[in-house]
Amino acid sequence: MKKDEEFMPRILAFLCNWCSYAGADLAGTSRLKYPPSILPIRVMCSSRVDPLFIVKAYLGGIDGVLLAGCHPGDCHYEKGNYYTRRRFALIKKIFEELDMEADRLLLSWISASEGPKYAKVATEFTEKIKKLGENPAKNKIFL
Amino acid sequence: MERKIGVYVCECGPNIAEKVDIDKVVGAVSSLDGVVVVEKYKLLCSADGKKFLEEEIKKHGITHLVIAACSPKQHEKTFMEVCENAGINPYLYQLANIREQCAWITEDKDEATKKAIRLIKAAIGRVKYHSSLEKKEIECNPAVLIIGGGVAGINASLELASPDRKIYLVEKTSSLGGMITNFEKTYPSMQPSSHILKQKILDMDKNENIQVFIDSNVEEIIGFFGNFEIKVKKKEVDEPAEFEVGAVMLATGSNFFDLKKTPQYGYEKFDNIFTALEFEKMNLSGEISLKNGKTPRSVAIIHCVGRDEKGYCSEICCMYSLKFIRYLKDKIPDAQVSNFYSDLCIPGKSYQKFYEQTKGKNVDFIRSTNVEVTKKENKLSIKYIDENGNKNSLLVDMVILAPAIEPTSDVSELAEIAGISQGDGGFFAEEHEKLNPVSTSTDGVYIVGCAQGPKNISDTIVQSGAAAGKILASLIPGKKMEIEVKTSHISESFCIGCKVCISVCSYGAITFDEAKKISVVNEVICRGCGNCVAACPSGAATSKHFTFKQIHQELLEAVK
Numbered sequence: 001m002k003k004d005e006e007f008m009p010r011i012l013a014f015l016c017n018w019c020s021y022a023g024a025d026l027a028g029t030s031r032l033k034y035p036p037s038i039l040p041i042r043v044m045c046s047s048r049v050d051p052l053f054i055v056k057a058y059l060g061g062i063d064g065v066l067l068a069g070c071h072p073g074d075c076h077y078e079k080g081n082y083y084t085r086r087r088f089a090l091i092k093k094i095f096e097e098l099d100m101e102a103d104r105l106l107l108s109w110i111s112a113s114e115g116p117k118y119a120k121v122a123t124e125f126t127e128k129i130k131k132l133g134e135n136p137a138k139n140k141i142f143l
Numbered sequence: 144m145e146r147k148i149g150v151y152v153c154e155c156g157p158n159i160a161e162k163v164d165i166d167k168v169v170g171a172v173s174s175l176d177g178v179v180v181v182e183k184y185k186l187l188c189s190a191d192g193k194k195f196l197e198e199e200i201k202k203h204g205i206t207h208l209v210i211a212a213c214s215p216k217q218h219e220k221t222f223m224e225v226c227e228n229a230g231i232n233p234y235l236y237q238l239a240n241i242r243e244q245c246a247w248i249t250e251d252k253d254e255a256t257k258k259a260i261r262l263i264k265a266a267i268g269r270v271k272y273h274s275s276l277e278k279k280e281i282e283c284n285p286a287v288l289i290i291g292g293g294v295a296g297i298n299a300s301l302e303l304a305s306p307d308r309k310i311y312l313v314e315k316t317s318s319l320g321g322m323i324t325n326f327e328k329t330y331p332s333m334q335p336s337s338h339i340l341k342q343k344i345l346d347m348d349k350n351e352n353i354q355v356f357i358d359s360n361v362e363e364i365i366g367f368f369g370n371f372e373i374k375v376k377k378k379e380v381d382e383p384a385e386f387e388v389g390a391v392m393l394a395t396g397s398n399f400f401d402l403k404k405t406p407q408y409g410y411e412k413f414d415n416i417f418t419a420l421e422f423e424k425m426n427l428s429g430e431i432s433l434k435n436g437k438t439p440r441s442v443a444i445i446h447c448v449g450r451d452e453k454g455y456c457s458e459i460c461c462m463y464s465l466k467f468i469r470y471l472k473d474k475i476p477d478a479q480v481s482n483f484y485s486d487l488c489i490p491g492k493s494y495q496k497f498y499e500q501t502k503g504k505n506v507d508f509i510r511s512t513n514v515e516v517t518k519k520e521n522k523l524s525i526k527y528i529d530e531n532g533n534k535n536s537l538l539v540d541m542v543i544l545a546p547a548i549e550p551t552s553d554v555s556e557l558a559e560i561a562g563i564s565q566g567d568g569g570f571f572a573e574e575h576e577k578l579n580p581v582s583t584s585t586d587g588v589y590i591v592g593c594a595q596g597p598k599n600i601s602d603t604i605v606q607s608g609a610a611a612g613k614i615l616a617s618l619i620p621g622k623k624m625e626i627e628v629k630t631s632h633i634s635e636s637f638c639i640g641c642k643v644c645i646s647v648c649s650y651g652a653i654t655f656d657e658a659k660k661i662s663v664v665n666e667v668i669c670r671g672c673g674n675c676v677a678a679c680p681s682g683a684a685t686s687k688h689f690t691f692k693q694i695h696q697e698l699l700e701a702v703k
Contacts, residue, residue, distance in 0.1 A: 010701060010703075041698065077584075077672035
């Protein structure tokens with residue numbers, strides 16, 4: 001495989017406005033490097049992320065989905081991230097039950113001051129997805 | 144109406160231009176459906192840039208605007224203002240962040256350019272589904288409820304009270320003043336503490352805009368910033384007093400650590416062991432003496448009592464312990480005073496000097512661990528391990544314990560009533576430790592003084608002034624208050640009345656309409672997190688500006 005044909009995964013990142021999006025910004029302002037494979041979507045709170053978004057993205061062929069919010073106890077909206085945590089556990093379970101690749105989903109707590117953590121999570125998650133390869137759902141017909 | 148999307152790519156000086164091939168970006172998005180103009184510009188946030196944008200919007204009749212520049216955290220509002228000035232609704236615009244999360248994260252210009260194109264395409268896809276949102280304003284009540292009549296509450300009352308702003312001060316004990324009334328003097332000036340408080344309390348009495356409730360507790364706070372309804376119950380009075388305010392300030396102070404949890408210090412087991420507060424009171428009453436009436440010749444002050452148990456330094460104990468040395472030296476000049484400490488906390492511009500002036504003849508500072516107090520004949524024996532790890536002991540007549548500062552016993556109840564949370568150590572949690580230390584997660588509820596964390600009198604005054612300032616700036620008599628626009632909304636026709644949204648809302652912003660059997664969002668209270676939208680099983684709930692379609696459009700770009 002030629003270098004320019006190297007598999008560059010498509011990763012979607014739902015970032016909460018107050019912590020994780022600011023953390024991702026900080027990674028940039030600190031000029032930390034991480035793969036540009038991640039496309040961020042800003043939501044006010046991670047609890048806005050309807051599990052359906054994750055299913056839709058997966059069935060649409062996304063290679064990985066990162067969901068990031070404030071640390072437990074630090075939610076800007078008091079307890080939104082606790083709901084995110086539960087919903088994420090549920091969606092993982094559903095993925096496993098349906099034999100879809102739950103490893104393509106990642107939940108992480110990243111605060112506004114954790115630029116380095118965001119860069120690290122983005123890098124490691126990209127590496128992991130690279131190993132998993134392309135999302136097979138891209139070519140499968142599910143429904 | 145036909146959509147005319149204008150896309151403007153900011154070079155941000157060299158910041159974006161050097162890392163992203165801007166011409167390629169412009170080329171890649173210019174033929175997209177609905178896009179009528181794509182331009183690059185050196186620095187869009189500059190005065191010239193804003194003017195340029197305004198003219199462009201008018202010239203091309205742009206209905207929907209996409210800016211590709213820095214993070215929305217940086218300039219989202221800037222370009223919203225441009226939209227307003229140019230006569231389009233500020234919510235018909237989307238900012239694509241091609242700087243912080245694109246240009247600056249990779250050295251690979253090709254990849255950065257590709258990512259920038261995707262981000263802009265996502266923004267274009269999204270902006271097509273944006274709707275105009277109108278600013279909302281509500282009437283607000285400028286009155287303020289202050290809970291706690293200590294130095295923080297008193298100071299804030301005086302800062303805030305005016306003929307058009309009534310202050311309700313609620314104090315649970317029978318008198319005003321709080322903790323400070325137990326102190327003869329305050330550090331580092333060693334001025335009588337009455338100097339700080341006496342005049343202020345007189346001013347309070349004279350001020351007819353301040354209504355004080357003593358022996359009273361707040362029973363209920365319902366409502367939202369600008370419009371809270373309050374119930375205050377006075378002891379032995381059946382009917383609670385009810386009134387309305389626009390903001391609430393919690394100035395409930397602190398307690399001392401329970402010494403039962405540290406039996407090694409022998410408190411209540413042996414005579415002549417006093418807590419800091421007991422010693423303050425004894426000193427205030429005039430004489431410092433032992434239980435048998437004699438004057439102590441040697442005194443040990445044990446710092447950091449309960450620090451390990453609580454897991455934090457209480458900030459003020461070292462300083463008031465130094466003050467105790469002054470009390471002792473004033474009344475018993477030849478007394479030997481030994482301080483047992485683990486760390487001395489004497490920060491700031493004047494404390495070091497206070498310490499230097501306090502230490503000296505017959506005053507020892509012993510850095511120690513494993514301090515234990517037992518009785519030996521008529522004296523108290525302090526056993527400890529010194530800095531070099533050697534076991535040691537010292538006989539003294541009197542022991543003063545400096546216990547950690549902790550929240551008052553009603554802190555959880557009050558947090559519940561005020562709808563705020565508790566943070567480290569159980570103190571009321573601030574909205575942001577550094578950026579917003581007097582605000583809380585509930586708009587219009589402020590925390591000041593030791594209720595927020597251990598602190599000295601000056602810091603308490605600073606905080607109560609800061610919170611008063613926030614109230615003065617946001618609750619202006621006669622002026623309406625702007626509220627969150629990006630709230631949730633529940634469709635009357637889709638709602639199945641399952642109440643799931645009500646159960647997930649942190650703010651009590653959703654109520655159930657029993658007649659229609661549907662949930663209804665109170666958009667004045669709603670903060671727009673969108674939790675109810677994700678939870679709604681029937682698709683009835685939507686969050687404005689973060690609708691399913693809008694997010695889905697961004698998502699589609701990611702999977703392409």
